[in-house]
Amino acid sequence: MSDHERGGTDGGGRRVRVLLADDEHLIRGALAALLALENDLLVVAEAASGPEALAMARAHRPDVAVLDLQMPGKDGVAVATELRAGLPACATMIVTGHGRPGHLKRALAAGVRGFVPKTVSAQRLAEIIRTVHAGNRYVDPELAADAISAGDSPLTAREAELLELAADGAPIAEIAARAALAPGTVRNYLSSAAAKLSAENRHAAVRVARERGWL
Template sequence: MIRVLLADDQALIRGALASMLRLESDLEVVAELGSGTEVLAAARRTTPDIALLDVQMPGRDGLAVTAELHHALPACRVIICTTFSRPGYLSRAMSAGAAGFVVKDSPPEQLVNAIRRVHTGLRFVDPALAAESLVQGASPLTDREADVLRTTADGGTVADIASTLGLSEGTVRNHLSSAIGKTQARTRAEAARLADAKGWL
């Protein structure tokens, strides 16, 4: 049996996924969670073979949880299952240690196939997203530029961003200017929106 942990903040989606997986004779759903903050403790308690994680969840997002699981429980392999087919998310998920990436509008058999493949030690990536990711390339933003744009999305002033991130206002302005140029935006708000849409934040 392949033991699967599910984490998705949308109860209907989580329930539907669990019901679908339970129809397979070789899959066992051992935990269903609605928050990223619950995953590590539940994984330690239930020892899943596969953790099926959404990207956007309350508490800790799926990408942060992927890195935690990869470090704390390397035998548990992670598949990201999300609505957001953004190439940036794919790149960040794989960098965090995910072994698979599936979008929620995929056929059910594709998700089941992904679980079985990843369980055998292989990787699985949604083919259309993999192709789009190759065309688009990696995020041009540095980690610090991404941090500044994330904080910008909250609508604060340069002084607010500097205070939140522990940087000088001049450094924040430099990072914003660079990020605006790299995203080809006109304003910092537009840069944050464009970067988020590509999955870079």
């Protein structure tokens, strides 16, 4: 998107360079158009997947990356984690339609500075982008309250990892190969996770953990 020489940035501060990543093209396009009306913001790149978001961030070096939580390839938190390591000057925000508690905790652990629902207005989002760019943090109050009330996940990091690998219905042998573990070890971890979640099997455990925001 070109840098319109419009508004109050001439002679003033440099515009805040923004990357938008969302796999819903209509939403992303509408948001880009609305943010373009803000004189101090400039959308320098757009992406429709996690890997594309990383590539665009490396190519355009935005000040703020606005990331959809659920994207193909890598989710927003995974992208934020990689950007924190590889492009630390880029602040990250997560925009989500699924504000589950575990997602917020993962995002904060990954250094995400903004966590907002998709119901936020474009004008409010622009304000939050400025807040994040200034080095501050913004977490939607309702999402924060939900995270506090939900409590911590009972799953260990390994149990959560294996449940994620089981989420697409992969057989034990495939999960074991991907995790570099013995099949019997994988069964033990998945059984433990299912027991902690009072689920009858690993598929039900995945569902319960996702509903509670622990995956």
